[in-house]
Amino acid sequence: MATSLGARVPIDPRVLEQAADWLMQLHSGAASAQQRRECERWRASDPEHARAWQRAEALLGKLGGLPPELAMPALDRSRASRTSARRAALLKLAALLAVVPGAWLLLEQQGWRHDYRTATGERRNIVLADGSRISLNTATTLDVQFDGAQRLLTLRRGEIAVHTAPDAQRRPFFVATAEGRLEALGTVFSVRQEEGRTMLAVRESRVRVLAHSGAQHIIAAGSQVAFTAAAIGEPRALDAGELAWQRGMLLADAMRLHDFALELGRYRPGIVRCDPRVANVRVSGAFPITDTDAALVMLVSTYPVAARTRLGGYWVTLDAPE
Numbered sequence: 184m185a186t187s188l189g190a191r192v193p194i195d196p197r198v199l200e201q202a203a204d205w206l207m208q209l210h211s212g213a214a215s216a217q218q219r220r221e222c223e224r225w226r227a228s229d230p231e232h233a234r235a236w237q238r239a240e241a242l243l244g245k246l247g248g249l250p251p252e253l254a255m256p257a258l259d260r261s262r263a264s265r266t267s268a269r270r271a272a273l274l275k276l277a278a279l280l281a282v283v284p285g286a287w288l289l290l291e292q293q294g295w296r297h298d299y300r301t302a303t304g305e306r307r308n309i310v311l312a313d314g315s316r317i318s319l320n321t322a323t324t325l326d327v328q329f330d331g332a333q334r335l336l337t338l339r340r341g342e343i344a345v346h347t348a349p350d351a352q353r354r355p356f357f358v359a360t361a362e363g364r365l366e367a368l369g370t371v372f373s374v375r376q377e378e379g380r381t382m383l384a385v386r387e388s389r390v391r392v393l394a395h396s397g398a399q400h401i402i403a404a405g406s407q408v409a410f411t412a413a414a415i416g417e418p419r420a421l422d423a424g425e426l427a428w429q430r431g432m433l434l435a436d437a438m439r440l441h442d443f444a445l446e447l448g449r450y451r452p453g454i455v456r457c458d459p460r461v462a463n464v465r466v467s468g469a470f471p472i473t474d475t476d477a478a479l480v481m482l483v484s485t486y487p488v489a490a491r492t493r494l495g496g497y498w499v500t501l502d503a504p505e
């Protein structure tokens with residue numbers, strides 16, 4: 184593999200630095216169509232450019248995307264600081280390209296992780312090596328593994344929204360969960376790992392569900408389904424509330440207050456519980472998950488419910504008003 188990638192034949196450091204620069208631009212999350220066309224022209228303009236890009240794709244294929252340490256540095260108040268950080272990341276990435284395929288050994292030795300995580304209340308958007316776009320919801324852990332045979336995401340916990348990209352190698356795209364595996368059939372969908380079951384919502388095209396039991400079913404656009412390791416449930420019409428988190432909202436339509444508390448609690452550090460006396464109050468509306476305090480104010484202003492807090496807001500109890 185090293186020979187086919189030209190790993191043992193030195194490439195001009197200036198060309199590696201250019202390839203690293205293009206990697207950072209295209210995987211910054213804000214690359215334009217024009218930038219992608221310019222990168223294509225750069226690759227086609229010189230065989231050395233194409234060889235350097237082969238190394239870049241090999242690195243990305245192993246990692247499933249750039250580690251946060253090598254991504255485009257975030258904006259800060261100091262332009263000089265931002266320029267310095269970008270330059271340091273650029274040189275580090277160019278150095279990794281110079282030693283592909285030994286680069287991933289170096290990454291592992293430095294303790295960089297190949298998975299993606301979000302904390303409670305955090306959401307994150309990433310672009311994978313093939314151009315697929317993934318949104319991670321609150322408290323999510325996702326592993327990415329690309330190789331010559333498949334593109335595989337493993338959802339350890341939480342929820343993701345997936346927008347797959349065409350793959351030049353025609354590799355299938357899978358999402359694995361504790362209950363089975365999902366095969367994207369050129370599609371846009373979301374997957375949520377719950378206790379003992381997986382929830383799938385399909386916005387575009389189709390997704391094949393393969394439960395560990397061997398049961399399988401193709402879910403069409405506009406449908407959602409829950410499945411366990413043993414069986415696949417009956418598909419039903421897609422609920423708009425399933426996708427509202429991508430817009431920073433919790434959408435409730437006559438939702439039991441008990442269920443509302445559980446859902447809001449996913450986005451708030453600490454505990455949100457509901458007293459049984461008000462558990463069946465029905466709640467409707469759009470509530471911000473980016474500001475759960477504001478969501479609680481909206482709730483108690485609209486419904487016969489009180490929000491009692493303890494431990495500095497860490498513990499919230501939804502109860503009947505006094």
